[in-house]
Amino acid sequence: MRIMLVDDHPLIREALARLLSIERDLDVVGATGDAEEAVRMAGELRPDVVVMDVDLHGADLKGVDGISATRALLAEHPAVKVVMLSASCSPSLIRDSAEAGAWGYLLKGDPADQIPEGIRAAARGEHPMGVEVARLCRTMGEAGGTGPDALGVEAPSLWPRATPFQRQTS
Template sequence: MSDAAAGPLRILIVDDHTVVRAGLRALLEGEPGFEVVGETGDGTDAVRLVGRLRPDVVLMDLRLTDPGTSPAGADGVDGIEATRRILASTTDVRVVMLTSHGRTADVLRAVEAGARGYVLKAGPPEELFRAVRATAAGGMALAPEAAASVVGRAVEPGPVLSEREVEVVRLLAQGHSNRAIASALFLAEATVKTHLVRIYRKLGTENRAATVSEAVRLGLIELG
């Protein structure tokens, strides 16, 4: 990990929108003590670049959404999965998640994956700079909206769905049948039924519509 004597903090930018990467690079390179060592819009490539470039901090887009193609970017690896893979391969890097939302479910998924920071893209640049410095120093840095989500869940803990169960509920919300969900997630239809039974039990619901409504209310998914 870089320090004042070792030189500027080395940063890798991961976002699938070229304009966003350019904006982040301009912001970071204009701030003393930061050096952008690379950028990519691909989750798998991000894992490879971490091994080659040895950054101190990775700024990771949570969704890595490639509109019109895969729901998790061109390579099928979203920011959560890329974070897991990066942190499984090295303990010498910190990940700060970048997103447009401070949704409870996303904040919790990011923290559980090992991200040490969570910053909204629409937030002030100073918030981003603080997050980079704090995480590089071994601390945590959550945007106020994200921190409120985590504190709210700690004070009033709700049902926790696994990542796979959240995927099932998202597909439910899109109106997919069990067969379509099974196909989309490469599961057996019987496995989808098992997931639904567990989801109903955790959320205290009895049908698909009530399950989607409760998941939205709890911030586990969002519609639209």
């Protein structure tokens, strides 16, 4: 499986690349911290899954965040599965990511094994969510909504009501 990493922090990119390099079925084919370069690289490298930092802005200094970069990347390469990676479990960021076409949303604070598992889940057509993201969606569902669409996602079919990626620790 071909993976591309997009994060504006070189340390995070390198750590993710090393984490994924020990997985036999995952091949990191490229990494960048620049949104425009990510779109160009996706065309050249044809990744199956892109791991995209939500807070992507430090490298290109053009104000392009990971959500805007996801929108641009998917406009040109709609077959790619984008999995957002964030330090934030903000309902608005989760909603905006889903509306931009992201396939899933993982947290940098989740256990390290959830990154490769989430990538595999996305490649299988599942919608991976980090522990806290799934918990937030469940909580909002219990408060009157029904899962991710309770966050205000206009296309609730993007992320199904029952989260298939449920390797959670309590």
